[in-house]
Amino acid sequence: MMSRIAKLRERMVQKDLPAFLVSSSSNRRYLSGFTGTAGSLLISLEKAFLLTDFRYVEQARAQCPGWEIVRVDKDFYESLATILGDYQIDKLGFEVDYITFHQYQQMREAFKGVSLEPLKGLVEELRVVKDxxxxxxxxxxxxxxxxxxxxxxxxxxxxxxxxxxxxxxxxxxxxxxxxxxxxxxxxxxxxxxxxxxxxxxxxxxxxxxxxxxxxxxxxxxxxxxxxxxxxxxxxxxxxxxxxxxxxxxxxxxxxxxxxxxxxxxxxxxxxxxxxxxxxxxxxxxxxxxxxxxxxxxxxxxxxxxxxxxxxxxxxxxxxxxxxxxxxxxxxxxxxxxxxxxxxxxxxxxxxxxxxxxx
Ligand SMILES: [Mn+2]
Missing domain, CATH: 3.90.230.10 (Creatinase/methionine aminopeptidase superfamily)
Structure with a gap:
């Protein structure tokens, strides 16, 4: 799993992207091994966070060694905004195919001073060739x-x-x-x-x-x-x-x-x-x-x-x-x-x- 993250980070560096938000459930599973049905990944060049709710926290801890598990209690985008602030991330890539227009509006609202980079197929490209x-x-x-x-x-x-x-x-x-x-x-x-x-x-x-x-x-x-x-x-x-x-x-x-x-x-x-x-x-x-x-x-x-x-x-x-x-x-x-x-x-x-x- 960690070599998959390393490959993703190489592509993030090429795109001058300090952090990437993974919303697709298939991409989430591919990168983290997490099999729960709710959660998002935030991957920076140094850290890997899995944000999920109360129902899945224990499962995520067991399935995803090396990941920082963040329990989201109220607003998902506010939790994300806190992490982005803590790590001074000012640019975030997201998956255009898996974010609704409403979710995009919520991100625009919640992330002050963060530029949002729409991306397509970043993780899917890694998945094309199977190991x-x-x-x-x-x-x-x-x-x-x-x-x-x-x-x-x-x-x-x-x-x-x-x-x-x-x-x-x-x-x-x-x-x-x-x-x-x-x-x-x-x-x-x-x-x-x-x-x-x-x-x-x-x-x-x-x-x-x-x-x-x-x-x-x-x-x-x-x-x-x-x-x-x-x-x-x-x-x-x-x-x-x-x-x-x-x-x-x-x-x-x-x-x-x-x-x-x-x-x-x-x-x-x-x-x-x-x-x-x-x-x-x-x-x-x-x-x-x-x-x-x-x-x-x-x-x-x-x-x-x-x-x-x-x-x-x-x-x-x-x-x-x-x-x-x-x-x-x-x-x-x-x-x-x-x-x-x-x-x-x-x-x-x-x-x-x-x-x-x-
Ligand atoms: Mn067929």
């Missing part, structure tokens, strides 16, 4: 979702209601150790499978439906993200098999393209060009993938506009899809670690065949 400990945590979250998928396959069949299947899935995942789901589970069958983000509904799964299942589990603070597409109760129709084969091949091309030194946009175009060869480009309207870690959507993006050069230790999803309105859709998603000469695919669930579940 091996983080990669191991993501791999555990991926393994958990692989096991969950193996289990829930027994529940996806004609006659079951989408939401009930998701209940079984989440019950299993939680019992296996997940502290939560990465996002609201998507289970979309039949025509609904053409909705790229069709969260589970009250619809009954019918014989012959394509079923898209997209879910992720949070474990030790890190997310997994996973998608498989299946057919319920009948052998695949030719159109279903056709789009499945194209998406699978496109996804494998994406994974083959993924390596350090390649731009995010190059992975996206390799996948998109393959789908376009078969005339389905207008049915693949989202980007190819995204980074994941403490948040389920992080940098780097694998999209047409992503100029970022991929580096070893970045962790991304590769998840092309084809969605045919009124008919159904297919998406296949794995999580992979960018390595020097390729990638390491963490997801182990089968995908080679379009599986029918009876």
């Amino acid at each position: 091996e400990e983080e990669i191991a945590a993501i791999a555990r979250a991926v393994r958990l979702i692989d096991k969950t998928f193996e289990y829930v396959m027994n529940h996806i069949r004609p006659g079951r209601i989408e939401r009930e299947v998701v209940l079984e899935l989440e019950f299993f995942a939680r019992r296996a150790g997940a502290t939560g789901m990465s996002f609201e589970t998507i289970l979309a069958s039949g025509e609904r499978a053409a909705l790229p983000h069709g969260v589970a509904s009250g619809k009954v799964i019918n014989k012959g439906d394509l079923v898209v299942l997209d879910c992720g589990a949070v474990l030790d603070g890190y997310c997994s993200d996973f998608t498989r597409s299946l057919v319920a109760g009948a052998a695949p129709a030719p159109w279903q098999q056709e789009i499945y084969n194209i998406v699978l091949e496109a996804q494998e091309i994406g994974l083959e393209t993924l390596r350090a030194g390649v731009k995010g946009s190059e992975v996206d175009s390799a996948v998109r060009n393959y789908i376009a060869k078969y005339g389905y480009e207008e049915y693949f309207g989202h980007s190819t993938g995204h980074g994941l870690g403490i948040d389920v959507h992080e940098e780097p993006r694998l999209s047409a506009v992503s100029d970022r050069v991929l580096e070893e230790g970045m962790v991304v999803t590769v998840e092309p899809g084809i969605y045919l309105p009124g008919k159904g859709g297919v998406r296949i998603e794995d999580v992979a670690v960018v390595r020097k000469n390729g990638c390491e695919i963490l997801t182990k669930s089968p995908k080679k065949e379009l599986i029918t579940l009876y």
